[in-house]
Amino acid sequence: MPLAQRLNNVETSAIRELFKLLGKPGIISFAGGFPDSAMFDVAGIQAAVDRALKDEPGAALQYGATEGYQPLREQLAAFMQAKGAKDVAADQLIVTTGSQQALDLLGKCLVDPGSTAIVEGPTFLATIQCFRLYGADLISAPIDGEGVQVDALERLIVQHRPRFVYLIPTFGNPSGAMLSLERRKRVLELAVKYQTLIIEDDPYGDLYFDAPPPPSLLALSEHVPGSRDWLVHCGSLSKVLSPGLRVGWMVAPPALLAKATMCKQFSDAHTSTFAQATAAQYLKSGAMPATLAHVRQVYGARARVMGEALRGELGEAIEFVPPQGGLFVWARLTGAGGKIQDGNEFAKRAIAEGVAFVPGTPFYCANPDPSTLRLSFATVGEDKIREGIGRLAKALG
Amino acid sequence: MPLAQRLNNVETSAIRELFKLLGKPGIISFAGGFPDSAMFDVAGIQAAVDRALKDEPGAALQYGATEGYQPLREQLAAFMQAKGAKDVAADQLIVTTGSQQALDLLGKCLVDPGSTAIVEGPTFLATIQCFRLYGADLISAPIDGEGVQVDALERLIVQHRPRFVYLIPTFGNPSGAMLSLERRKRVLELAVKYQTLIIEDDPYGDLYFDAPPPPSLLALSEHVPGSRDWLVHCGSLSKVLSPGLRVGWMVAPPALLAKATMCKQFSDAHTSTFAQATAAQYLKSGAMPATLAHVRQVYGARARVMGEALRGELGEAIEFVPPQGGLFVWARLTGAGGKIQDGNEFAKRAIAEGVAFVPGTPFYCANPDPSTLRLSFATVGEDKIREGIGRLAKALG
The missing domain is CATH 3.40.640.10 (Type I PLP-dependent aspartate aminotransferase-like (Major domain))
Structure with a gap:
């Protein structure tokens, strides 16, 4: 059947293909772009919906x-x-x-x-x-x-x-x-x-x-x-x-x-x-201020751990500005010491080592920098972050 | 600022203007296109959200x-x-x-x-x-x-x-x-x-x-x-x-x-x-089968009351096929007895009498039949339906 021409302008997310690989058992994923479910204030939301259905059904x-x-x-x-x-x-x-x-x-x-x-x-x-x-x-x-x-x-x-x-x-x-x-x-x-x-x-x-x-x-x-x-x-x-x-x-x-x-x-x-x-x-x-204080503290600690581990394990092969908030470390492979400098290739090797991230290329509408990558620290505990970055270092060779 | 040309293809719903008049105190509205809030199974939905937040937060x-x-x-x-x-x-x-x-x-x-x-x-x-x-x-x-x-x-x-x-x-x-x-x-x-x-x-x-x-x-x-x-x-x-x-x-x-x-x-x-x-x-x-049985029974009774009242009060000035389900009676003003035959004009007179419905014209993408109108029985109790149709008869003159 004939479809609208606008559909030719886009493809389904390139990231989707990568995400299919994340089902691999034991993988540590820095590929997410979402908050940690463990941070959700379930009791607070339950109280809120109870109140909504009671006061204004x-x-x-x-x-x-x-x-x-x-x-x-x-x-x-x-x-x-x-x-x-x-x-x-x-x-x-x-x-x-x-x-x-x-x-x-x-x-x-x-x-x-x-x-x-x-x-x-x-x-x-x-x-x-x-x-x-x-x-x-x-x-x-x-x-x-x-x-x-x-x-x-x-x-x-x-x-x-x-x-x-x-x-x-x-x-x-x-x-x-x-x-x-x-x-x-x-x-x-x-x-x-x-x-x-x-x-x-x-x-x-x-x-x-x-x-x-x-x-x-x-x-x-x-x-x-x-x-x-x-x-x-x-x-x-x-x-x-x-x-x-x-x-x-x-x-x-x-x-x-x-x-x-x-x-x-x-x-x-x-x-x-x-x-x-x-x-x-x-x-x-x-309840929001306390919720925010909690997530800031947890994500901040995870971001610091990831930054330190990246610095310690990958050294000069990677460069990044330590984030002051949010969910992401955006990094660039420098190629120092003859290490791999292509984010897409690195992502494949990383999966093989049991760790995932998103290569940077799909985030550009033009002129992608293939040496870039996005790592999210938000959904991984501190010890697992260290372990995952260790695997990343191994993938780097 | 320049806006997309597609916005020129539509206008905000013509019905919206009519809906602004519905705030008038004491009005009986057959203008809605929505279910009756009183039918909502609030307890069942509360139980469902409780279960969802407990089992799979x-x-x-x-x-x-x-x-x-x-x-x-x-x-x-x-x-x-x-x-x-x-x-x-x-x-x-x-x-x-x-x-x-x-x-x-x-x-x-x-x-x-x-x-x-x-x-x-x-x-x-x-x-x-x-x-x-x-x-x-x-x-x-x-x-x-x-x-x-x-x-x-x-x-x-x-x-x-x-x-x-x-x-x-x-x-x-x-x-x-x-x-x-x-x-x-x-x-x-x-x-x-x-x-x-x-x-x-x-x-x-x-x-x-x-x-x-x-x-x-x-x-x-x-x-x-x-x-x-x-x-x-x-x-x-x-x-x-x-x-x-x-x-x-x-x-x-x-x-x-x-x-x-x-x-x-x-x-x-x-x-x-x-x-x-x-x-x-x-x-x-x-819970759904019981919920459906309940709304069918209530809406069915209201539809019958509306049909009988329209027949009794407006007689040959209006024609319609009694609905066998849904929320609406779709009717046509026949002009019999020299009565009003324009739905838009009738809607204005009806509002003045304290009853509202939606004239049929906006529901056509082309060649509207101006003698049509839509009446919803879903959100009005049986006595109020009779009273509202009485007002409609008065508006008809």
């Missing part, structure tokens, strides 16, 4: 407004306010079915076949695929340890006049990088100067290990006149509370938010009110 | 497979098998975020700008909008009290060679019509003869009042050789258990199902595992 089980369940919108606005985005109100955001849906709605609203958009190189794989499904022509902006290189970004904006620039400024996937405060301000100034929409995807910002990161672009936009008109902010409870709820949200300028809401109406009508009412009760219960 | 709260949570896929396959689709296996379906998402995925997979598709006239409003967002050129196939007119449908297929034909064969929204067994067979034969995909949307089939309806196209396809290769079936728990779970599903030929799964991966990654695990436990508990 009709609302929790009935159809709801496409924009989102109002008590949740209010809780999310308060959540962002507490993180410095002081002037964000409930009606400036819509709830999405995970932040993945926010990306899909943005693609639907903003991308015509052949539209140009700028993303980081590397960036989140499902973003690349999502925007390409709508026909986007993606341009790769280079990053370093402080996130996107703003001078290069400005040149690309001038050259391509993109529909938007998509960034994960804080502990990005896969880069783990944290955009500096200085660069954050410049990004917002570029948005105003070139009247170019910036999409800030921020699922990891709460997962800092020591000091909090600089304010989100959303929080900073208050101080850069006019920038809020060119800013979209996507948030998510997936990495901090539970991905299974599929609760994300999007703040956007009113006209765009209205169009995204219309598209959402015809995409899934609304996000599960059952999940939304549960999330609202959870946030209302006041 | 990791799976219920973690990311899940895009195809759906495997125990739910198995329960849904068994649910369909029990309704006569004996050969449907779990891996032939994917779970969707409500059946609205199934429509969105089908639009994404099948519709190029300018692609032709056939829908019933009238049909589900959000289907029209959803497919138009992808650029579909929709053709309206006429219906009568037995559903789509198959001779006319065949002529339209021959003339337009559509990408697909979308039908709600059982107790359709808004028509309430039940496609006859004879016509069901012919639809499947047309699919094979013209190699044309048929989409069967079936959210209402379980809501029959007396005798069960004829088998779904899915169940019948077993008896029409080759027809399964040209059939998509969309199901939903929204009308029978809870819309707030946002649990729907789609059965489709393998190649199309694989593409829809890929699109879903970039739309919302997966449907809430929290909701899926809860739905799976609910189905597993064996």
Whole structure:
């Protein structure tokens, strides 16, 4: 049967093939991009759903407004306010079915076949695929340890006049990088100067290990006149509370938010009110700060262990900026000492040694650096991290 | 900021404006398209989520497979098998975020700008909008009290060679019509003869009042050789258990199902595992048959009361086929006795009298019949139905 041409723009994730190999017994996997199930506050979520079904069973089980369940919108606005985005109100955001849906709605609203958009190189794989499904022509902006290189970004904006620039400024996937405060301000100034929409995807910002990161672009936009008109902010409870709820949200300028809401109406009508009412009760219960403190401590310790082990076991054959938050170490094989420098080949050898990670190539929309790789420390205990990095050293030869 | 051209294809639901008026105190609303919250088995759903969080908290709260949570896929396959689709296996379906998402995925997979598709006239409003967002050129196939007119449908297929034909064969929204067994067979034969995909949307089939309806196209396809290769079936728990779970599903030929799964991966990654695990436990508990028996009985009684009241109060000024299931009475103003014959004008007068319904015009993708209207009996008690129809008679003048 004839299928839509847009399907020719993408392939099923290259990572999927790799993931099939992860069923191998005894494998230690740094390949995940998800939080540790053991961190989930099951008792807190049980209490929240009990409260939702007791206090508001009709609302929790009935159809709801496409924009989102109002008590949740209010809780999310308060959540962002507490993180410095002081002037964000409930009606400036819509709830999405995970932040993945926010990306899909943005693609639907903003991308015509052949539209140009700028993303980081590397960036989140499902973003690349999502925007390409709508026909986007993606341009790769280079990053370093402080996130996107703003001078290069400005040149690309001038050259391509993109529909938007998509960034994960804080502990990005896969880069783990944290955009500096200085660069954050410049990004917002570029948005105003070139009247170019910036999409800030921020699922990891709460997962800092020591000091909090600089304010989100959303929080900073208050101080850069006019920038809020060119800013979209996507948030998510997936990495901090539970991905299974599929609760994300999007703040956007009113006209765009209205169009995204219309598209959402015809995409899934609304996000599960059952999940939304549960999330609202959870946030209302006041349990979130303790939950966040716990995951920060655990992930921070694991990140440090992984960093030390990589340094100790692989030495000069690998380089990376130790992450200050998030779920990932982004590393580059240097080839020092004649060691292997191809991430894809290394991934195969690693699987043979009983350890998995994701090679960096699929995270680039163009000009991949084949020497890169992504390692997640989030779901592996400290001893297993040491053991896994030991296996990695063995695979390196 | 420049928006995607596809947004020009649709407007926000015309019904929305009407719905804003429903806040008027004391109004009796037949305008809804949703089940009665009072029917929800809150205790059963509470037990199901308790069980899910006790038995499988990791799976219920973690990311899940895009195809759906495997125990739910198995329960849904068994649910369909029990309704006569004996050969449907779990891996032939994917779970969707409500059946609205199934429509969105089908639009994404099948519709190029300018692609032709056939829908019933009238049909589900959000289907029209959803497919138009992808650029579909929709053709309206006429219906009568037995559903789509198959001779006319065949002529339209021959003339337009559509990408697909979308039908709600059982107790359709808004028509309430039940496609006859004879016509069901012919639809499947047309699919094979013209190699044309048929989409069967079936959210209402379980809501029959007396005798069960004829088998779904899915169940019948077993008896029409080759027809399964040209059939998509969309199901939903929204009308029978809870819309707030946002649990729907789609059965489709393998190649199309694989593409829809890929699109879903970039739309919302997966449907809430929290909701899926809860739905799976609910189905597993064996509570569904009693729940269905209860809603059938309540809705059936309300439908009869509405039918009798319409007949008694509005007499020859209105005509309709009494529904044998579902949520809706679809009626036509005859103009008999010089009474009003325009549904939109009648809706305004009705609101003034304190009763609401949806005029039929928005449910047509082309050539609307302005004398039509949709009345839902699902959410109004029997006495209030009589009172509301009394008000309607008053509005008729």
